[in-house]
Amino acid sequence: MGTVEETGFFQDPPRLHDEWAEDLALQRYLERVLPADVHEAVVPSLAEMGHLAATDLKTWSDAMDQPSEEPRLRGFDAWGNRVDEVETSPYWRRIAAVAHEHGVVATGYERANGAYSRVHQFALAYLFAPSSALYSCPLAMTDGAAKTLLVHGERDLVERAVPRLTSRDPATAWTSGQWMTERAGGSDVGRSETVARAEGPLWRLTGTKWFTSAVTADMALTLARPEGNGPGGRGLAMFYVEVRDDGGRLNDLRVLRLKSKLGTRQMPTAELALDGTLAHLVGPPADGTRNITPMLTVTRLWNAVTAASGLRRGLALARDYARRREAFQGALVDQPLHQATLAWLRVQHEASLQLAFRAVELLGRDEAGVATEREQQVLRLLLPITKLTTGKQAVAGASEALEAFGGAGYIEDTHLPQLLRDAQVLPIWEGTTNVLALDVLRALADGDLLAAYVEEVRRAAAAATSPATATVAELALDAADHATMWVTQAADAGQAALQHGARRLAMTLGRSLQAALLAAQAQHDLDVHGDGRAVAVAQRFAAEGLDLLEAPGERRAQDAALARDEPLPVPGAG
Structure with missing residues (x-):
């Protein structure tokens, strides 16, 4: 005979079903903006990603949402040699393989659908991101690095890195980091203390990078001040760094520690010391903050699309739970006050989706060479506006979504708190709300x-x-x-x-x-x-x-x- 605990009531948890089939807002948006032939061509890949997002990817992402699966830094090997190896979960690598194989970055560079290729790519990213254990972050920086290298046109670097950054083969695909934040600067990048010394055609970088996301990346773009340059952002230059040499040894850098963060815990974020790190100059030896703008263009757009997708995930889970949860003599979804809450969540989601993807459309048109001068001007202003607007909406929406679950929303092993923990970074990454407002x-x-x-x-x-x-x-x-x-x-x-x-x-x-x-x-x-x-x-x-x-x-x-x-x-x- 079972105990009371075994035979009493157990709440059915929220479930995802198919993230493409059930996202009416995304479907109707794509129907509105895509030509019929492009729409027909892209829907099968989106349907496949939507299914994965609700099944395998979600399972792996949830498995990573526990301390035992968080990244770990192994500083030394058994013989005392410094290795600074960051160990990640095998689920992280499975999620990475799906991203590469399904072209979550590559689609934007293959240009199979011309000016609409970015819309297709970011629709894939939107479906992928909430179930990616934040692998969307290294993908954002990978995308940004590929664009930045192409914009600056350094042929040797483009030929070496871009095919790897945009590869669909997990065995050869690279990811990129972005090393900008330092102790002295924070958002004020112009206060960077990292020094660059010329060594023939190459450079050696020395300094500390306070906050580097995706430290397991193969390469990074970073800022440093060439010796003799003046202060501020104009005195900085942009550099290309490969993290390890062909033998797997670190490129004269040390991983000082992994950051203990409120959210994005599944993704390794590190503090690095550059000890004469070998680097290639990208662009002129000055105006580095301007030269890295193509990177920020892309990463801010990823931030906005991720915000929209996070709002969608909170709504999907809250709506499904409301259908399963009985309270006050009826299902939550039938309670007028709860209906108002779910309706508000839907409004925030659809508003963020429309704004983020309008910026995506304009980026695609610009890259395809068909944007008007007016559209290029709009894009310049729209990017910081989109990032700051959707970032704020994402945090408010995640908070309401958690509240829709009552106490269950506050329990870590329901995986629901992750929605809010990870959303909180979106108004911070790639420029805080105030920094972006000043950019406007x-x-x-x-x-x-x-x-x-x-x-x-x-x-x-x-x-x-x-x-x-x-x-x-x-x-x-x-x-x-x-x-x-x-x-x-x-x-x-x-x-x-x-x-x-x-x-x-x-x-x-x-x-x-x-x-x-x-x-x-x-x-x-x-x-x-x-x-x-x-x-x-x-x-x-x-x-x-x-x-x-x-x-x-x-x-x-x-x-x-x-x-x-x-x-x-x-x-x-x-």
Whole structure:
């Protein structure tokens, strides 16, 4: 006879079924933007990845979500030789093989579908990322390194590295790291202390890299200051480094330690000491922060797509659980208040998907040589806006998704806390929200980018022709137009006023385009499917508020005093 514990109630956990078949938002988006022949060509690979994401990849990723499977640093061999070998889980290697074989990077460079190749590639990445145990991070840097090397056109490095970085063969495929962060600098990369000394045609790098993701990579792009160069970012140069030589020995570098992180625990992140590391100069021996921009273009886009996919995963699990969980005399999914929560999650997901993939579209057009000058301008401004907007949405969405499970969402071996732990890095990696907001300000000083961006909002809004979708589109245009006015007014008020409102400006621009794109998608769904679900999503998103701007400088003195913990005058006192 069983005990009470063995025979009592056990909650059925949430399950994934098929991440492609059940992602209506991704399906309808691709249907809207892809030509029919391209759509037909790419769907089989997406369907295969969607199945893997719900089955094998998810199983392996969950298996890695425990301390015994986290990366370990073996500093020395049995005879006392320093080896600095980072040992990773066999599941990590299985996940890597799937990524390479299915072309999660390669698809973007094979260009089988011309300007739409990036859309195909990032749709694969979107399906892959939530079940990848963060292998999406080394893939992002691999993609960024391939693009950066191609942009700079160093023939020997391109011929050696790019075929490996874009290979589908796990036996020959390389991954890349990105070594930028140092103790002195952090987000202020221009304070880098790593020194580069010329040695014939090559260079030797000496310094410490404080935060290096994917330390098991085969190569990396990094920044260092050539001897004699001046301070700041302009004094830095970009270098190509291979981590080990042909004999497997480290390239005059030491792995000081692996970082103990809040999230992304499955991925090895290390602190490195470069002790005369052999390197190749990429580009000119100065302006390194500008030269590494192609890398950041790609990695920030991966960040945004990963944010959208994380929101989708939280929604998928919460929705499935709501159908299985009985409470208050009914299934959670039938409780009106819980329905409102799931609806909110859906809105955040679809808004982030539309914005991230619009940036993907423009990158693909730019690389295919068919982007207009206006589209190139939009892309420059859209990348930081997309990354910061979706990063914030991902964290808020992951928090709500966990709460939808009650106490189970707080229990580590349900694998649900991983959603929030891993989401929290998305507003931090590749530039924090404030750093990117300042990047938006810098971009606005370069030509007529803001006007081009507002035209982009107008282009998307023009597709919304029904009364319901046009109302959302009008709100999007109002917010974008107000942003233009605000920039002029803030510039008159001074640089401090611009910086004080930079985050609200960037979020307003992001949300205005999200609303316009949601309206365009809603119009498509009405016209093609007679389905009003996307209309409801667009309306709910717009109702949350698109325009976050205040009068330039408003509350700046208050914020300064509150930040410094200084006294403020009594309101209304004479």
